[in-house]
Every structure is written in structure tokens, then in C-alpha cells.
Amino acid sequence: MDFLHLLARLATLDTDNTALTQAPRRAALSRLGQAGTAILPALLTSLATPAEAGKKDVRTRLDALKLILKLENLQNVFYSRALGLLPGGPANPTAFFGTTAIKAAIQTMQSHQAQHAALYGQLVTNAGSTLDAMPNYDFTGSRNGAQASVYPDVYTNLDTFLKIAQLLEDASVQTYKGQAAFLQSDNYLLETTVRAHSTEARHAAQIRTMRRQRGATVKSWVSATDTAIVPTGSSLNVVYTTETNISQYVTLNGAVTRVPFDSTLPINVGTPALSASALLAKVAEAFDEPIEAVTAESVLQVFTY
């Protein structure tokens, strides 16, 4: 079988990281079933240049927990500054938010992010690890002046603030989704994570709804019709380019099969029926996509130094 050859070939690659040598073989085996088939084509592609395969995502449960904690800490600080709970935000938070409804919504989100940060901090500690030092944050995206600002008016323009909030909440949904697979061997961690994940999705939808109510062209879910909120060329665009995926897969007779949304399924409800392209746009909306840890880190890095 080709995959045995593949594994043998990959074994010739070296890695200097031996942190996982204590991992039981059985645990490693269980990982066989724990990744999306979507990355299979990427793996096959990597056969041509096996050295590149060394960059594949490798995660322990602790890695997954630490990444989520990083993300939650960042979001907590982002909202806390806006609310005046931490320095560095608007001079007058109440005036900044304009309406009590928006301020109340942000307070709800901040309290959840603080709860998530506390919970995941505890989980990391329970796992026998120590908490990493918090980085410094710069939500203009300039990394303390080291690069051009992406959002220079983050705490003086509410619409800019809400754009970043949307970006971070959407990225958070994607990050949790990407890390869940690495926690699948522990039911408690998995359930905790999927539950925090859907809370983040509620936040994302609310931020989007509030932006739409303020005149922005944006759905409460990720849609191709949303007006871009990330400047062209910014590395932050990765959050939305990944959401255009219209391919979902199932396993059919042992083969990975793409679900043919565009031809055979009786999806077209209502009248008039959608065109094939309009239907696929709805397919993209109907499934949120994961991002890998390295992608999530690249998003976090823009706002930290």
C-alpha cells in the first residue's frame, strides 16, 4: 500500500525535537484517525518534496490548550482596554461605544473571554505545565511601531474596533475548530473546547450583526458578499480566504469523495431556484472552516510584540 511506503519515506526525515518521546505508541496510533481528510491532497503533494513535510502541524493536547489560552488572553485584553478595564483604550469608553447596547454586548463578550482565559489557564496548569508570560499587545497591528499600522484608529473609531473584533472572533472560531481534533482523545477537553467554540461563534455573529446595523455590508455568518475588513496584502487576509472553501468530503467505499452540492442534491429550496454558482456560495456560508495552529499564530503575531 502506498501509504506504508509514504510513512517509511517520511521516517527518513529527521527532527531535532524529542519532546514527545514519552508518548505511548498506542496514543500515537490513535492519532491515525485524527485529522481531516481535507489535508490528504496536501500530503500527497508533499511527496515530491519530502523535506517540506517537516513543517506539518504537530500538536500535543498541551500545545492545543496553550494556543487557545493565547488567543483568549489576546481577546480579553482587546475588549478590556476598550471597556477601560485596562489602560491603553479610549479616553472615554462609554462615549466610544455610543450606545449602551453595543457596550453591553462587548461587556458580555469580555466576560466570556476572561472566563475562557481563566479556564484554559487552569487546564494548562492542570496538565503540569506553567503559564507562558503574556506578550505585549498592540491592536493597531504595528507591533509597537515595528511595521505599518493595519488599524491605526482601533480605539478612536468604533467601526474600526468592530472590524478587529469580528476578525478576532472569526479567527477564534477557526482556531478552536482546528485544535479540537488534537483534544479528541480526552472527552472532557474536547467537550469543553467545542462548547467554548460555539460561544465564540455567537460573539462573531453578534459583532457582525452590530456592524450591519451600523451600515456595513456584512452577514451574521461568513459570506462572500461581506465587504473586506482586512487591507489588501495584509497577512490577516488568511482568515477569510480559507472560508471560500466549497468542498466538503465524505468517505465512500473507502474513497474520499467530494459531496456534489452542485449537481445531484435536492438542496434548492424555495423559488426561484439558485444557480449553481449561487448555490455554491451558500455552501461556503453553511460550513465554517478551521485554521491550523501556524495560521492562528500568524494572526496573533500581528497584534503582539
Place this chain on the structure above:
Amino acid sequence: MSDNKLFGTDEAEFAKPLFVPIKRRSFFMYAGATAGATALLLAGCDDDDDDNTTTTGTVSLGSGDVGVLNYAYALEQLEAAFYAQIVATPYTGITADEKTALTAISRHEAIHRDFFKAAITAAAPTQIIGGLTPDFSKVNFSDRSSVLNTAKTFEDLGVAAYNGAGSLIKTNDYLLIAGKIVSVEARHAAYIRDLLSNGTFADSTVVDNNGLDKAMSVADVLAAAQPFIKDKINGDNVGK
């Protein structure tokens, strides 16, 4: 299908040729990327102990991962039928934003429903449940409050159902799919809740004081959904 069947008694034999020449660390690296290979192997050990025998008038969702997929398929059928009715007979006073959004949600739910139909047909063609008959007799489709409160019930229930089912899923592919869908359901829930009462998108009726959204057992979800479905649903073996 179960990983245990594959990795149980044959573990040593199976592991040997793979592991001997491979450092554990590097195996870890690539093991995660071989889901396709695993799927190929697992396909050879399809469950044949699922019991989908139905007594008259009862729909059994089955067991194992197929049971979880049928469970999701049943809930998506319910949601899709509900939103299709809203689109067909919009309530009095529906706004343009509401009509656009509810139409989009109806498409999302229909796509989810048909996705599961395709997935189960592919994975276990003899075990897929049929089309369910919804019972919306308690919903007044001309009344905004009746419609949106029912929508809120369905969306929150859907989120809690997926959150509760995550740990029942054995196959990684299906966990990822559930994750891709549940966050869209949560977005729907937040939108519908905002229509009913601003600021309730993630209130304490659904999110606890650890910031965790609700998770519900299969039994509790089915008990809540049953009044809206004419067929009697049996989910006793879902995920088992």
C-alpha cells in the same frame, strides 16, 4: 466503525512495520496527516452490529458514528423543513433584513440536511433513516414571535446537540464536519436571539459562568425535538 477494532488485537502486527523504522516524534507528525489512509483501512471494517430494526412508527437512529450522523440528519431535516415553511409563508411584518437572513438560513439548513444524506448514504447506505414528517401544528407561521421563538429553540437545541455529540464521535472526519456546522448554527442562534431581544446572543440561558455554551445529551435533545416530529425517534444507541 470503531478504531478499536483496527487497533485492538492486531495492534502489534499493524504497528511493527510502521514503527520500527520511524522515530516516534516523526510518526506523530505524519500520523495526523494520514486520515485518508485510515479511512481506507477502516472502510474494511464497517460495523455490522448496528441495529436499525424499527418497530412500526419508530425511527431508530442506529449506533456508533452512523447513529450520530443520523441524529444530526434528523435535526437538520427538522430545521430545513421549518425554515422552508417560513420562506414559503413569511410572517406578518417581516423586514427586508429578516427575509434575506431567514432565506439564507433556510439554504444553509437544506445544505446541511443534504450533506448528511450524502454522507450517510456513502458511509452506511443500509442504515440511513428516511425522511421525517415534521409537526409544526403548534407554530403560527403568520406570527413573528411564534416563528422566531421556535427558531431560537431549534437553533439553541442544534448547538447543544452538536456540542453534546462531539465526544460521541469516533471518526475524526465527522468531528471536523460537526465543528464546521455547529458554529454556523451558533451564528444563526445569535442572530435569531438578537431579533427577539437585543443583547441575548449569548446570555446565561445558554452560556454558563465558564463561558461555555450548552451541551445536551441525545436523550434530552430528542425529548425537546420530539413534539415537532410526527415519527417517534429512538436515539438510545447513538454513539454507542
